[in-house]
Amino acid sequence: MKASDDGLRIRVRDPVLRQFLVLEADALVLAPAIVPPEDAEEIAQRFKVPLTADGFFLEAHMKLRPIDFATEGVFLCGMAHAPKTVSESIAQAMGAAARAATLLSKEELELEATISEVVDANCDGCAYCIAPCPYDALVLIEYMYGGEIKRTVQRNPALCKGCGVCMATCPKQGIFVRSYRPEQLAAMVDAALGVA
Amino acid sequence: MSEANGFEPKIIAFCCNWCSYAGADLAGTSRLQYPPNVRIVRVMCSGMVHPNLIIDTLTKGADGVILCGCHPGDCHYLDGNLTAQKRAEAIDLMLEDFGLEPERFRLEWISASEGPRFAQVMTEMVESIKGIGPSPYVRRSD
Ligand code: SF4
Ligand code: SF4
Ligand code: FES
Numbered sequence: 420m421k422a423s424d425d426g427l428r429i430r431v432r433d434p435v436l437r438q439f440l441v442l443e444a445d446a447l448v449l450a451p452a453i454v455p456p457e458d459a460e461e462i463a464q465r466f467k468v469p470l471t472a473d474g475f476f477l478e479a480h481m482k483l484r485p486i487d488f489a490t491e492g493v494f495l496c497g498m499a500h501a502p503k504t505v506s507e508s509i510a511q512a513m514g515a516a517a518r519a520a521t522l523l524s525k526e527e528l529e530l531e532a533t534i535s536e537v538v539d540a541n542c543d544g545c546a547y548c549i550a551p552c553p554y555d556a557l558v559l560i561e562y563m564y565g566g567e568i569k570r571t572v573q574r575n576p577a578l579c580k581g582c583g584v585c586m587a588t589c590p591k592q593g594i595f596v597r598s599y600r601p602e603q604l605a606a607m608v609d610a611a612l613g614v615a
Numbered sequence: 616m617s618e619a620n621g622f623e624p625k626i627i628a629f630c631c632n633w634c635s636y637a638g639a640d641l642a643g644t645s646r647l648q649y650p651p652n653v654r655i656v657r658v659m660c661s662g663m664v665h666p667n668l669i670i671d672t673l674t675k676g677a678d679g680v681i682l683c684g685c686h687p688g689d690c691h692y693l694d695g696n697l698t699a700q701k702r703a704e705a706i707d708l709m710l711e712d713f714g715l716e717p718e719r720f721r722l723e724w725i726s727a728s729e730g731p732r733f734a735q736v737m738t739e740m741v742e743s744i745k746g747i748g749p750s751p752y753v754r755r756s757d
Binding site: 463464467469470471472477479480481482489490533551553554580581582583584586587588596599601604605607608609611612613614 | 625627632633634637640644654655656658659660662663664665666667668671672675676677685688689691692693694695698699702726727728729
């Protein structure tokens, strides 16, 4: 770069032409590199949302759900997502606000349908599944049945998120997650292996 | 197909919905290539997969099983993946009891942004299973 009385002369290499060009300009404006915020990782872990390898937030699907996270009720917009222009950020922010409004405008929210269910006939109340449950959704209960004290677990439908940790812990098939019953998983495996 | 030169293993990958399945999706949308021997079964969390399911899968036709979850700290259900990791030790012991090589089961953390890593892990798994050959439980008609 050379400054003279009639402006700037900038020598740059053009990667397409593979040649050096000399440009005459009045001003040289450099675009600084945009880096993700340092605390992005902490925020990501707190809200259970993923980051890209570069450290920006990652949407649920780049085409089908571009402002949602896979985690419900959390949306993204602007430079948290990736470097972008102000107008793009504003458009995305309006989209995110609209998505949030669809949740906030509801009087009641429906609970997740894919949660666990106890099979009283199989569960003997051994309580193995209680400690591993990440949401403390299970409690041990005792009840009378045919003059005998029976023990089983009870699942709190508002706390259970349907992760299935209980199902994979239980040695007696005493609990399962709806839509992911052991038979259903086995059937998926059979189909994938072509042995069904 | 003769097994000596044309062994094509069948591998089942259990991928958690929130990270690894999205990682597989990214591998797809990025048009990355990986061997077609891997078939994916989506689960909600790596912590949902019962050790019995892994062993059943290996004794009824799969040559290898790979369980994929979110990186530690990223599990959508707080720490389901750490529970899966604790179980992996028990699974290793069960493999021994069933006379299966330890290489036939793998636990891997693959995040939603790691499409290339997904393709790489699957390629490695297929190579490793090709190296040890078909599962002793598999009766092949081909
Ligand atoms: S569901 Fe299974 S692990 Fe839980 S208490 Fe019942 S038998 Fe035990
Ligand atoms: S599915 Fe998960 S959250 Fe629900 S009871 Fe089982 S371990 Fe707890
Ligand atoms: S949700 Fe991915 S491992 Fe638990």
